Amino acid sequence: MQKLKLGMVGGGEGAFIGAVHRMAARLDGHWDLVAGCLSSTPEKAQRSADSLGLERSYSAFEDMATAESAREDGIDAVSIVTPNHMHLPIARTFLAAGIHVICDKPLTTDLTQAEAFAQNCDGYDARFFLTHNYSASPLIRQAKAMIEDGELGDLRLVHAEYLQDWLSRPADPDNVQAAWRTDPERTGGAGAIGDIGTHAYHLATFVVGEQASHLAADLSSFVGGRQVDDNANIMLRFTSGARGSIFASQVATGTENGLKLRIHGTKGGLFWEQENPNQLIFTSIGGVEQRITRAGAGANNAANAVSRTPGGHPEGYLEAFGTLYRDIARELSGEHGAAQDVPGLQDGLAGMRFIHACQQSSKNNAAWQTL
């Protein structure tokens, strides 16, 4: 398989998620990063490109799309790693230029925009991928397959939570990450629900294979002066009859990146947490609790397909992220179906519906809202 050429918009100096995308893209050797518009500030864009040894640096994403689509050796895909409010304009531009898009989540800042975008997408030949990276963790794939295979029976309870504490105090204005994540302009008004709640909701629904039908959300802004939510207590109902919850918080002192998933069905229950992702706890009803390890004796095909090393050699955040890039590369290289588990437009829309429903429910004193 020939290497693909990657571009990037966003992800300049001081950015977190851009560096993550670059490591993820490199891990399996399927991508060469060759072009970027790494910052909207021209000098910063150039400096960032230089430090990465990037051959082609642009200071406007529109120029980048035009130029790259015109080159014979232009990029095959672009990664969008900007603040949320810029995702769609950039995505639209590259898709229109025939360049595949790998976009960070959430899709955008507003459900109406998202739906309009989705309609337009049908007209493009280029593909759109959304990096809900946790869904590529091997034991998450295992969990999904176990549920599809009926190992948990009919699902009853679906609890997901994503707890952080890094916004427990007013955001330091010098902290770029914190600044835009608490700015309603750049996030569309969603705070924790957009930044991490969408991850938790995606993970839960990816694994159970079903969207929630209704939710009741109690959003809070605990930190004085904050204009976006920093905590969300959410109850879920599913058409299948399952009940559940999502907790998303950025003020949960003592937590780091606590994304956890618990699912209980008539035949079994399972538990996974991303901070310790190489194990999946599974108990068959009336049986003994099992600790299924990545690449261990109990790992299934779905897990093994996205695992790189033997059991006991911990893989983590970057490896799962890398799997998305690997599978997108395979798909774009003609391996049809390789990206079937890579989230895309529908996942992005579902995320926006989740954010929208949370906000509507919360305005309505946590009344049930249809998703």
Next chain:
Amino acid sequence: MQKLKLGMVGGGEGAFIGAVHRMAARLDGHWDLVAGCLSSTPEKAQRSADSLGLERSYSAFEDMATAESAREDGIDAVSIVTPNHMHLPIARTFLAAGIHVICDKPLTTDLTQAEAFAQNCDGYDARFFLTHNYSASPLIRQAKAMIEDGELGDLRLVHAEYLQDWLSRPADPDNVQAAWRTDPERTGGAGAIGDIGTHAYHLATFVVGEQASHLAADLSSFVGGRQVDDNANIMLRFTSGARGSIFASQVATGTENGLKLRIHGTKGGLFWEQENPNQLIFTSIGGVEQRITRAGAGANNAANAVSRTPGGHPEGYLEAFGTLYRDIARELSGEHGAAQDVPGLQDGLAGMRFIHACQQSSKNNAAWQTL
């Protein structure tokens, strides 16, 4: 300190909680069990009494109250360990006879009854205690004291859960424990919320020192034909501004007796789980996570006061239960204030208000209900 004389109503052959009360009462040597009405079936009552070496066996609790209060060497207190619907008639009878009452939770089956009982209680000289045993676990006492001392700052999040799976399938009619706990007649209509939800709610409010002001409860009966709830997803709001949740489930496959508590404030966060009760996880904001152990370097006076052995010698369920009996004995022996942390009538009322509010909210599609 002289030994006190204890009687018991309920707790005959095959009972679970009666045996627990007996071990708890024995542990510190302050009680002698001397009388009982261990079953409402006379032969079973006698057989049970014989197997325990009980000198005085009664087949009607009214007779027992009359006889014991008349004896010079009559019982000082009675433990009530029957199904819920019998708690109040028995308690009333013994209190009226001047005998102190140690009653299992919940207080009764109905809020109106509970309130009437509470009013009557003022007229009795005898005392009423309620065995919310988990509140006597040393590191729960530690957590409560830490919060009182401001170590967590202003509280923001209070999450409690109590997950079991033993009622995941239709109750075996031969299982006495399961039979009465799923019988609306004997539980007052409450299932999981009464049996374990009240424990979780009590634990959370005991530690934070504040009742919730509102709750929104989504109750379910997952098992076909079941007439009481077996799962509850509950959101909480506190007057102080804190938000929280209670999950109580008896269909969470893969769990045993999973009572857990997490509290996050502006200055710190903590986590405790009763299945591993000898550690309390605490993180001061911006600090390193600490594992405070029972009787270890970080244990405070409140914890040490109810701890029996050095750190690393695990204490558990029975020891915490025993602490209630120890402190009640001290109190009744004249050590004024010894039972200040032992739950009583107000805790019982709060529990009934919790159950009632859950049922009202759930009937109203999980709308917020004042507590």
Next chain:
Amino acid sequence: MQKLKLGMVGGGEGAFIGAVHRMAARLDGHWDLVAGCLSSTPEKAQRSADSLGLERSYSAFEDMATAESAREDGIDAVSIVTPNHMHLPIARTFLAAGIHVICDKPLTTDLTQAEAFAQNCDGYDARFFLTHNYSASPLIRQAKAMIEDGELGDLRLVHAEYLQDWLSRPADPDNVQAAWRTDPERTGGAGAIGDIGTHAYHLATFVVGEQASHLAADLSSFVGGRQVDDNANIMLRFTSGARGSIFASQVATGTENGLKLRIHGTKGGLFWEQENPNQLIFTSIGGVEQRITRAGAGANNAANAVSRTPGGHPEGYLEAFGTLYRDIARELSGEHGAAQDVPGLQDGLAGMRFIHACQQSSKNNAAWQTL
């Protein structure tokens, strides 16, 4: 079953293990403590007896043995909870008086004495029990039964460790516990190996059902001026071909009471730690790791026989200790075989041989020593 009458020698004010024995004896209601010689200082003995409500207090154990054996309502058994060097003189006296003995470990301070005692014991009608309490933990009984049943296959590796840190600094002379445990007169020269190494060795051999044939011991006294060992690294060989180790340390900073056991055989491996005693980790070769819980789905008959509460209700140090007292009571009450798993004279001798071999090996630069 009628209650038995218990006496105690040692265990007065400030003692640790005496209080433990008393709680253990009370837990199941089979014993009444009625007499004691709680201290060798008469006033302290009396004061301690008074605070316990003991009817009969003695200031010399010889007087106690004489008087109690002469009384119609004399004690059935005596618990010996003194420093080690007094174990045998006291045991001999009570056994000769026809009173059963429940002795704390180790048996004594010297192998020669121990062997002489063992020979004399045959002449007594009264029984001798040794409180290696950890061996009564339910999941230790489970492990022993699993090995007997061949679930681990042929054993290859047997690793036990017992790590504490409370003697990491020179012993505070005011700390009674530390003072005698570091005094070669009262311990017979053994420090960590006698106090906790014997527990680890007993636990390992109890579970595998075989004594070690050889050991090589590297003993140290890390704390300046200390006259007994405070750390032991020991390698083991078994006749069966298994190899193993014992680590015993009282200077392992950061540990509390870290007794752990790992056993690996041709068919499976298991792991248990006493600070978290309600779970046993078991993996069948080529299988998934299982977490067997006390009274849970995977608990076997051996475990269930010594378990008091359902799964998820943690039992700990005192409960296991109490099981020894319960089974001794049953045995002495005529339930033949009830105490078959309670350690006795042979276990005491094996412990003394272990201590002796460690000391001999260490003097010989950790050369192999036959046990």
Next chain:
Amino acid sequence: MQKLKLGMVGGGEGAFIGAVHRMAARLDGHWDLVAGCLSSTPEKAQRSADSLGLERSYSAFEDMATAESAREDGIDAVSIVTPNHMHLPIARTFLAAGIHVICDKPLTTDLTQAEAFAQNCDGYDARFFLTHNYSASPLIRQAKAMIEDGELGDLRLVHAEYLQDWLSRPADPDNVQAAWRTDPERTGGAGAIGDIGTHAYHLATFVVGEQASHLAADLSSFVGGRQVDDNANIMLRFTSGARGSIFASQVATGTENGLKLRIHGTKGGLFWEQENPNQLIFTSIGGVEQRITRAGAGANNAANAVSRTPGGHPEGYLEAFGTLYRDIARELSGEHGAAQDVPGLQDGLAGMRFIHACQQSSKNNAAWQTL
């Protein structure tokens, strides 16, 4: 920084560690793999090269060294990922050709060979690096720095273990990994001690900053017919007075890749395990146990220097391995001192002395052997 060009010897189809080296080299974008002699079987070498998109494939490493050193765009460094017995001939050839060497451990199969090689190395301009990858794990770097800074005081106990179970049964002849690792010809007679014991020994001595002075080793071959050791129980002594141990086993049923390190000093103790590498447990004497997390509040500069993502985003085996490649690239690109923590020749020699001493001691019935 310009990308460096990498070659590889070994690591063709079916190899484990070659693929690991490739991912590690890619992660930070400092290396391009451009040439290889991936197998000693020509067709397999070619097929492997093709599947990796390698431009230059060789079937003899000598040809590769000659050709690459002659090219203007020849490789800067070569990774050696063959079975152990080929490490030195290949290393020598590339070093002589002026090409830097990145060699998998252990250095070779025989101490005498290793020493001869070490003497020759002085004559080469090219550098030699040894991939003891675990030493680059962030919290291992943290532990080393803490000890250097005196946070543990004087060290007393140094226990390392590395337990696996994948060779618990006779090796499947079709399992390439197992076949060569149990073949005395290709490993020099060392089994577990060479394959994993050297990792444990390196990790322990890297962290404490001191080689052991003596060891006593009890080696076993539990599996019938096996000609190399599959289990090692080793006691250590250090010149500083510290004592310790190494357990290395490939027959410890129920373990995967259980590399663990515990160190206790006069002022504190710490614990780390590579299967859960994002936390370091530290307890200051008399203090509360702390869970220091990678990139968390307690992480020091040494850890942060080799950390890529914020706390709570688990990094693992590949990331630590990648750090070696990153630091080697920096060093070779002129950043003097960048590879100061990357193991090299002296570490390789120490490893061979460890293996040799284990074998000598074991032949001598586990007598102490000078290292």
